Amino acid sequence: MAERIDRRRAICIMAAAAGLPLLGLAGKAHASEAPVVWTGQALGAPATLILNLEDRTKPERLIRQVVAEIARLEDVFSLYRSHSALSVLNRDGAIAAPPADLVALLGASRIFFEASGGLFDPTIQPLFSLYARHFSAPAADPAGPLAPALESVLAQVGFDGVLVDADRIAFARPGMALTLNGIAQGYVTDRIVDLLRSEGITSCLVNMGENRAIGARLDGSGWRIGLASTEMATSPDRVVTIRDRAVATSSAAGFHFDAGQRFGHILDPRHGAMPERFARMTVVADDAMTADALSTAFSLMSEDEIGRQVERWPDISVDLVALTGASVRYGRRL
Template identity: 30%
Template sequence: MKEKNNNSGSIKNGGVIAAAALIIIIFAAALFFNGGKKGNNISEGVSTNAGSGTDRSESGKNVKKSGKKGNEPLVGSEFALDTAITVMLYDSDNQEILDGALALCSKYENIFSATFPESELYKLNHRTTQTVKVDSELAYVIDRGLYYSKLSGGAFDITIEPVKKLWDFKAEKPSLPDEGKLSEALGKVGYENVEVNQDTVTFKDPDTSIDLGAIAKGYIADRIKEYLVERGVKSAIINLGGNVLCIGRKPNGSDFVIGLQRPFSESVFETIVVNDISVVTSGVYERYFTYNGKNYHHILNPADGYPYDNGVLGVSIVCKNSIDADALSTTCFSLGAEKGIELLDSIPDAYGFFILDDYSIKYSKGTEDLIAK
């Protein structure tokens, strides 16, 4: 484990709710089209604001598209999965392929959303029997979520949903949950109460419910990549609200260079060079509100129902599959820097940046090799 001091300012809470979560800046010859205007560009890149979770909210609206011109990618964007979605194809001008990639987001929202009444997960959480046959993809993601819940010793727990419902990070006048309701909800949390056997999910407690907001977007990114690769795409970037997955390299053979956002800022604390890999960040600045001078963010501790307060502002994970990067970013944040780095050091080809509340940075083994020279 190595540490770097990166202290250059204090936190600015600014406003009640952070409208943008993590900002990952992808340095590439690309434009993010916003009503015909260039998005927030830093250097020659594209700035994208990230949301969090898979709650349904005006999905599929505000679709933006740009035709491919010269070396610029073919770009499509929309709002789905409760966040901004962007897909950039560097080596294809096939609009049908791009549209198909974006359409997958709506398909999976109908599986993984915890708030949309017609989704598979919502129906599972509102079941009338404790053994339920479900969509095979939902079963798989729940099973992976249980794996990381166990791996973290419950610090990451996909059954946090009863507690999560009590926190409203979008409220105009946010407040803390009622202590009695919070205590009752905590009694319903426990990943040990869920079992998956192929396409069947069994609950030991009728009050247990599941939230996949910390893992589903990663799975969806992997499926979009699979869809694109099957159609001959060899160079692309998938950005599901900051869950970034690169396909191959840029057409000229060079790697993608990705900037990692400095918390509560639009500046970059590190730039990394990657190809055919995923980069996902979890942090206290994604969704939060300030109440009586204290910052309350959306990464909740299953032990007490309150946001984690462990000295970590953000964790960025780099690994091959986005589902693992997604789950590991929250898992490692929840574990804290020391235990999170210990975990990453035990997982082959998984790397992590931990930015602490004094803005120093700690790295898991091998992570510094990814930094742009």
């Protein structure tokens, strides 16, 4: 089913830089003299922890805590768990006594919605569903959904129609629905970082769909993150080094609704599917949620608009690859 394929990131951790294989360890923690590596899933995306620990009695307990926290947050944000808070909200149009994490994430989403002039908008889920239904149908028109159908769905989009407080979340218009795929993985990454820091971890790389480093590696060097335009890339087009920073990448090549690859999953809330602007959009920020949300919004902007936005976010860096292959960088030096 097309809607279940939502991978838009194309970040690969540099295994060689960490000195570790990152495959074949799913769901396990390995304690040895080397760092502890765990791999699993978070919100449908591959998840990885690389932990440097002096206390070798901690890994199994820490991994259990991380897995439990991931499961708890999936019960809030997952589109594919029918009992999740997000699924209940989308199905019923309202939810009473919402989880604090959902209230917090929607509050942050409003900040990014307003700062981006509405380009970051979690209410695009009806648009995603429209394109998925259209191109899943037999003999689907390769030109995409008809204009009346698109206009009808666009009327359901707009984060200004999401009413949020600690007691209730509700939609102002019928047919509205949310997807948090452009921000939730960053939020989950940040919550796992908070958990590990509370346990005294000072050297770790957390990847819950987005990457965030705690401190440096044990030798004092930074964590190296490889950037690529597709998940299938065999080598990165750029490597960034981070300490106590987060990295998020959006790529239009991550998923297309159609075989002709004209209609990508990064949707403009004003118009629907739009021509791709960039091969890769990477944002480095102090936290993964900010990097995640801005990499989504910037993918819909021109280079001039991105440059102006960077002035509003002085602590971020942007590293993008244009469709021509040219690299452009803004903000803090990577």
